[in-house]
Amino acid sequence: MTDTHPAIAIRNVAFSWDGDFSIEIDTFDVAPGERVMLLGPSGGGKSTFLNLVAGIVPPSRGSIDILGTDIAALRGAKADGYRADSFGIVFQQFNLLPWLSARDNVLIPLRFSKQRRKRAAPAKDSANRLLGALGIDSALFRTPAGRLSVGQQQRVAAARALIGSPGVILADEPTSALDRAMADAFLDLLYGEIGGAGSALLMVSHDETLAGGFDRVVRLDDIVRVSRRAIA
């Protein structure tokens, strides 16, 4: 992680799904440690935007700089490796492996990222600390994730994104399955941990009421142009 480069810098990017659906982004930046909320409705190109930022789909043109490296120029194992090093991702549906223990779920990203493994060493202690800090009782560390409550699962998912202090945390509607009180408590915990690690947070949501804790709120419509081929 470095302070001299923006955490995310997108320039002149275009992408198209088989010509049926395409999006264009001229400029979008997130500074290191910055907390940005991206507001957008469903079908507004949110998933494609996240796939582009995470380097899972390559753009047809333009550059996507993540912590100083153009991830759009990387291919294959290099792109995967860089993604594993740079991103922690929290999903709307938590997406834990239900048959793995809470702690083993948290440890998954370390399997694929040397840098995060180094930063999180000793791995088990880091996982325990994160789970504890996010309010998971130590008795539950070895419990299969599928047996945890919804709130506990979301906190385990957050710990998995945070372990090894990746430079960027991407969060896709992480509170949509939680009630308001739980959502607020979860975000407070998330901010606290992200702040400690110095990671940038890019959270996509359709809920404007959550905007309070963010440094900046950006509407997806303002940065992304979406076009769809008309259906005959």
Added chain:
Amino acid sequence: MSLLRLALLSLWNRRVTAILTMVGIALSVTLFLSVEKLRTGARESFANTISGTDLIIGARSGDVQLLLYSVFRIGNATNNITWESHQDIADRPEVDWIVPISLGDSHRGFRVVGTTTEFFDKYRYRRNDGLSFAEGQRFDDLFDTVIGADVAEALGYALGERIVVSHGTGTGRGAEHDDKPFQISGILEKTGTPIDRAIHVSLEAIEAIHVDWQGGARIEGLSIAAERVRNMDLKPKTLTAALVGLKSRIATFRFQRFVNEYEEEPLTAILPGVALSNLWSLVGVAERALGAVSLMVIVTAILGLVTTLLATLEERRREMAILRANGASPRTIAALLTAESGLITLAGAILGLALLYGLLFVLQPLLDSQFGLYLKIEPPTVRDLTTLALIVLAGTFAGLIPAWRAYRSSLADGMSIRS
């Protein structure tokens, strides 16, 4: 967390499917190796039908034909050997022992073998196993008989029982030597060779039951009682074949040539091992067919493995996408699936091997006693281990098919994980 542990934990999560697939592979491996064991066991049992005999001598005929009638009691000799020729050969300095055999009669479908008591000492099978008696002893009286284990079992005979021998195959009317019955003096242990299906009597007894017969029928008006026959000269005039042991094996080929070029009458001498091998090659098609069937069993099991992996792939798509979103490359996903199929096949192969030895321990005595098929229990051969390694390799490579599909779907899914 290592990839192997991840694969193992994922497998444990789907343990019912995984165990069933593994058991399927294990059963196929057991079946394959069992067929292999039976195939080699049958071949060895066949090759070991007779051992320790250097040459078999009969009237001039083909090698396989002589072997068939002299050892397997299948078919008949085209001609006989004269007693003089037998004696002449027996007197040769190269000959250590010679056991004459006279065939022709039967008892309820079992062939009667006229021979000398030396037969019970000299006949060897497997690796020099000799004949032994389950009950009783070799024939002593003129009308004593020693029966094979299968004869005793099939006909429910016991020591001391009297049996009547039929002339030839015993299908004609009045073709029974019922005036001269035999008494069972001994029952042989099971050998797994044609000995089990034979009724042994002395050469003199063969002469005795035929003294009042000519051209395959009783001489009309002539009936010589059993007690009177005892006082007659019962030296045989002809024989069907003779088993020969030589003093030195080095002399075998030379002596074989001597017999084949014997001037007094046309004879054939065969090396039992060579003739057995020739005969086995005749039935080799069946052996190869058996091999092909067992190979098909393995191919089917591996196809089953691929089918199971492909069937579970859809439900695992989410698992793959989660790993992918956390930094796993599509290659890692593919490696995970390949490792999984490799682990299932390896576990299946080990379980299959264990099952095979379990079966062998249970069935070996049964196969030996019931079918005379002796399967040795010994460590897996290099061929067995190579086959197992190839099966594990094939199973691992079979995982590449679902792995390729997972690779493609994980690329297409990206971060949009299906719940």
